[in-house]
Amino acid sequence: MKHTGMAFLLLRDRPTSRRRGWAISLTCSAALIGAGVSACGSSSTPEAAPSATGGGITTGTGKGGEIPNNTKDPKIAALVPASLRKQGYLTVASENYPTAVIVPEGGGAPTGWEPAIAKQLGDVLGMEFRIKIVPFDSIIPGLQAKRFDIAMGQIAINPERKKVVIFVSEADSSDSFMVKKGGGLDIQKTSDMCGHTVAVLSGSVEAGAVRQANKECKQSGVKPITIQQYNDQSAANLAVQSSRAEINVGSTSTLTYVTQQHPDQFELQGSFKRSDGNITGIAITRTPEGQQLAKALHAGMNKLIKNGTMKAIMNKWNGGTGLIPESKLYP
Template identity: 30%
Template sequence: MTASSTRRPTAATSRTAAVGAIAVAGALLLTGCGDQTKDKDKGSGESQSASKAPLADKLPQQIRDKGVIKVGSDIAYAPVEFKDDAGKTVGIDPDIAAALGKQLGVTFEFQNGTFDTLIGGLAAKRYDIAMSAMTDTKDRQEGVDADTGKKVGAGVDFVDYFTAGVSLYTNKGDDQGIKTWDDLCGKTMAVQRNTFSHDLAKDQAAKCKKDGKGTLKIEDFGTNPEAETRMRSKGADVVSADFPIAAYSVKNAGGGKYFEIVGDQVEAGPYGIAVAKDNTRLRDALKAAVQAIIDNGEYQKIVEKWGVADGAVTEAKINGGS
């Protein structure tokens, strides 16, 4: 969807407490990634025997035969997915994928690509699914360009598995007087392109112009770490990203000395696993597997491990975004 220009704060926890909750193992600095679709990583799970997996028979036979689900993902979005010091793909999504693999009897193989190419990669059958902190929206479901309103593709179905809002953050000690999105007028924002944050930024820029309060300049980048680097060099005043990502950066980048969150989360929405419209059997198998790990408690352990339990869901849904 094209997000509403009226900002809706999410359920309140204090920013200080929320940032503290993202204390994950290691003070890892974020590193960028290119469109390196040959970069493959099986994440934190190992292939399970399909004969022992309770939901294996729900998968398409072709995937059961291969024993692998290929996952398109922008692996530069800690703590959702990123490379650890050993070069292994880790994070919320790889852990959830490993748990799903136990239910389905397959390995989820993460392949690195820039975020704005992932849905195209599904259409080209480069990937079986896309799992990359992707917000489930009507526009993405329907294959509609959020800027023009024109149909540009077949769209995708989503299996929703998490909820996150969007946050603003600045260089530490230099908040530019930003408390709300309306304070962005006259500022420069760095943001990862084609993300939900990018959509919100464009909506806010139009609102600033309409209200005559100054221009919000938007600089978009292929990865979130690139946007952060731009802000660190004083080329931008503020970065916008999903709350788990913003909070992780605030906690870990520069040992917690680089950034600070300003204002509250807005526009909470579901993360979804994207599946091609014509792959309904895989979609339904994933939904059953997500519900299974919610019911058996594995899901809760994962979100607690990464300090993001506030975004947990209790029910797997298909196309729950609006």
């Protein structure tokens, strides 16, 4: 399906058996599609699986009104490296992470604010953005191995990642604590996790924040945190639902989405800002071609901010939060 000259494809990269049963109820379009990309890190390799294409990006759900359509900007499009312009598309790594990326059960077009941004950027650049859903912790290694051109999906920008990939900033974020409804916990700050079992996404910045909190628990002489790491967000949610973990730490927008979809099972408690920064963005391969592509994406993002497209996207998909005044390039 075409949208103002840009086709948007969803390519699956691994089997969906891990999402069967109750976990699927947390990973379909009417509920949670887990596995966040608010951070990336380890070296696991995606499992090979047949790819499946979906239709164009849907803007019929969410709140905040329709998102305006942009058209190709010849000046910005000219910044795209010639080899990529000839290719006509970008391979985009991502993971399921509402509300940033929401993939319907059984496949199809992803929704959420990242696909909405991708659509508008594609229109501005005159490029097709092909999203490939991959295991969470394979994204940064995949960029380093040049399997993907870029990655999108609420990827946190921090000093460690800036050493290995280029970033173009998109949004501001925070993290929160999600617990089982009626469990009697009151978790308002990171020190409240001491003595509890916490589920986090493997390789995420939230995992790093929990590890740091655990060091502080030990230094204070109180009971440490028992940390459980999971490969996707739905598994972390299931751990809390089944009482294997007491707390899930993740992006505020994602956990808000989960609690809204399952108000009888989960509740959101306190939120916090990480010390290593809370700005998220598009990650790009660190190559000469990637450096040039980053300039095009940076110019495109600032156009979307200035003409109100980003405000409409964040109103529709992220409760009006996360908007930044200007996109920055981290070469």
